[in-house]
Amino acid sequence: MGQIEQLVQGVLQGNRRSIAKTITLIENNEPEAQKIISMLYPKTGRAHVIGVTGPTGSGKSTLIEKLIGELRKRGKTVGVVAVDPSSPFTGGAFLGDRVRMQEHSTDVGVFIRSMATRNALGGLAKATRDVIHVLDASGKDVVIVETVGAGQSEVEIVEVAQTVVVILAPGLGDDIQAIKAGIMEIADIFVVNKADRENANKAISDIQAMLEMNTEKTGWKPSVLKTTALTGEGVTELLAKIEEHKEHLKMGALEARRKEKVETELAEAIKQKVAESIIEDLKREGEWKKLAQKILARETDPYSAADMLLKKSKRN
Ligand SMILES: Nc1nc2c(ncn2[C@@H]2O[C@H](COP(=O)(O)OP(=O)(O)OP(=O)(O)O)[C@@H](O)[C@H]2O)c(=O)[nH]1
Ligand SMILES: [Mg+2]
Numbered sequence: 001m002g003q004i005e006q007l008v009q010g011v012l013q014g015n016r017r018s019i020a021k022t023i024t025l026i027e028n029n030e031p032e033a034q035k036i037i038s039m040l041y042p043k044t045g046r047a048h049v050i051g052v053t054g055p056t057g058s059g060k061s062t063l064i065e066k067l068i069g070e071l072r073k074r075g076k077t078v079g080v081v082a083v084d085p086s087s088p089f090t091g092g093a094f095l096g097d098r099v100r101m102q103e104h105s106t107d108v109g110v111f112i113r114s115m116a117t118r119n120a121l122g123g124l125a126k127a128t129r130d131v132i133h134v135l136d137a138s139g140k141d142v143v144i145v146e147t148v149g150a151g152q153s154e155v156e157i158v159e160v161a162q163t164v165v166v167i168l169a170p171g172l173g174d175d176i177q178a179i180k181a182g183i184m185e186i187a188d189i190f191v192v193n194k195a196d197r198e199n200a201n202k203a204i205s206d207i208q209a210m211l212e213m214n215t216e217k218t219g220w221k222p223s224v225l226k227t228t229a230l231t232g233e234g235v236t237e238l239l240a241k242i243e244e245h246k247e248h249l250k251m252g253a254l255e256a257r258r259k260e261k262v263e264t265e266l267a268e269a270i271k272q273k274v275a276e277s278i279i280e281d282l283k284r285e286g287e288w289k290k291l292a293q294k295i296l297a298r299e300t301d302p303y304s305a306a307d308m309l310l311k312k313s314k315r316n
């Protein structure tokens with residue numbers, strides 16, 4: 001069996017080392033990565049992908065650790081991708097001793113990986129999608145994706161997640177701004193974390209007031225929950241709400257969301273492949289430098305040059 005087949009087998013069996021190796025190949029944008037994803041793809045589409053987003057420091061990672069604990073208690077396996085985090089997961093404590101002991105063998109229970117912009121050579125969005133595919137194919141029941149919102153992350157959480165949880169915290173000052181900046185539309189569930197702090201109730205009523213104004217009818221009314229990630233308070237309720245949303249999706253919206261995601265991914269794949277191939281051709285034919293010179297000399301601009309190339313290729 002070749003290295004690729006071995007990795008694919010390992011991932012499908014939930015082997016930690018195979019998953020880790022495959023993710024490294026993805027981060028390094030190695031050609032093997034794409035082959036592996038193609039082979040894993042038929043086994044994807046089973047995990048419930050939960051997006052967790054919100055301002056820096058609102059407690060996303062802490063809350064995710066508590067969610068993992070709850071999910072493990074229910075016998076669910078979990079994969080986590082933290083996209084460009086400013087602080088790493090603290091790890092350890094939430095796993096519980098039984099699981100931690102198995103960590104180095106073949107525990108299929110939990111797999112956590114942070115991915116930084118600097119690591120993802122082929123682009124963070126693509127790398128994140130591929131890592132989700134890997135964790136999904138590895139048999140994880142739930143895949144959690146943590147990103148910083150809103151508009152600060154390269155990864156559009158709605159494009160990768162089935163259920164989007166927006167985590168805010170009182171006193172961050174930018175809560176309402178964050179909501180206005182577009183988090184509002186994407187949230188399936190709002191969480192006001194750090195409920196142990198002052199003003200948590202004020203934050204909740206602010207969000208509720210904004211939700212009242214939102215008249216969009218999608219059949220799902222986002223609710224606002226209160227948690228204290230440090231103690232785990234409210235985490236059971238959050239998980240119940242996530243489950244509720246998952247059930248709601250099964251009533252029909254799931255297929256639509258899946259289709260949207262597949263279309264986005266297809267568009268991205270075409271953009272990447274076609275662009276790469278055109279640029280390679282140009283470089284091989286020596287046209288690349290000529291075009292750059294023309295743009296430098298202000299005889300044309302990048303967009304007109306691209307337009308011209310497109311017209312030329314359509315004629316061929
Ligand atoms: N008082 C209080 N502090 C909390 C709570 N949840 C998290 N924190 C603290 O808030 C800080 C940030 O928590 P993180 O979980 O790292 O926040 P994050 O949203 O993942 O942060 P980034 O990944 O950097 O965007 C840490 O010091 C946590 O201990 C909470 O419920 N109450
Ligand atoms: Mg974090």
